[in-house]
């Protein structure tokens with residue numbers, strides 16, 4: 584019996600809300616994963632990309648990840664990984680550096696044997712055409728960092744789940760989508776483990792990892808202990824809501840969804856912080872002040888801004904290159920630090 588720990592989207596180095604405490608939280612989640620791998624005596628940790636939040640890694644984050652990888656090495660648990668969109672570099676990848684130190688395996692087109700299973704991996708390929716392998720071994724696993732059509736609406740998906748059935752692997756272990764999901768396509772199990780810390784406020788459900796028996800495809804979840812987030816929804820009065828949650832508020836991140844007029848964002852933030860919250864995030868769902876704009880003789884339409892920009896660009900006589908570059912720049916899924924790389928890659932491809 585071979586059992587692995589499947590994780591992805593650790594986003595080490597994410598200094599969320601500009602707080603050192605949050606950077607440390609992302610490292611602590613990684614250490615918990617290492618502890619679980621050791622206590623569960625798994626045969627390998629499979630990391631499906633976005634170990635780091637950015638391709639520029641601080642000494643603190645490098646120290647934190649090495650501390651975890653050395654512990655896995657001592658426990659003789661291999662760390663099998665691929666490169667995600669957030670950490671991808673043009674030259675040497677971080678995972679290659681760890682592989683060079685004997686602390687990790689960068690999965691690729693050559694199989695890595697684990698028990699009777701062969702592991703293959705493909706780094707994040709973005710918009711480029713993904714050449715999926717045809718694997719001969721039924722007992723094999725393919726590790727990818729891509730958005731599947733079942734996880735996101737078609738226009739944002741890069742991969743069709745139906746195509747996963749033809750790869751030949753019995754397991755497709757994914758990263759990129761931050762929620763845990765499992766699907767079956769014929770005999771193939773396709774799964775995302777979800778992120779290990781809350782990277783966005785939309786990630787409200789508990790974070791965790793998956794333990795997977797390769798032979799039986801049995802999947803068990805283990806929850807991670809992460810910093811508490813308190814959500815105050817738009818049907819609650821924000822100040823009363825904060826008071827009602829006062830007991831859970833200390834050191835937590837408070838997310839307030841604001842729909843009603845009556846309080847300023849600053850008042851809500853200060854009230855939450857005075858009750859001991861680590862951070863207060865206010866999602867302003869109020870409509871822009873149309874009345875005021877009208878009074879100034881400005882007319883504006885509320886709608887999907889990206890859609891409007893795309894429609895306007897269509898009317899302009901721009902080249903296909905310009906349009907493609909524009910879409911890369913405005914793609915929210917491409918980290919800011921990666922935009923120049925993605926544009927260069929695109930240009931290299933079309934100039935070939």
Ligand SMILES: [Mn+2]
Nearest residue numbers: 592633669759
């Ligand atoms: Mn991610």
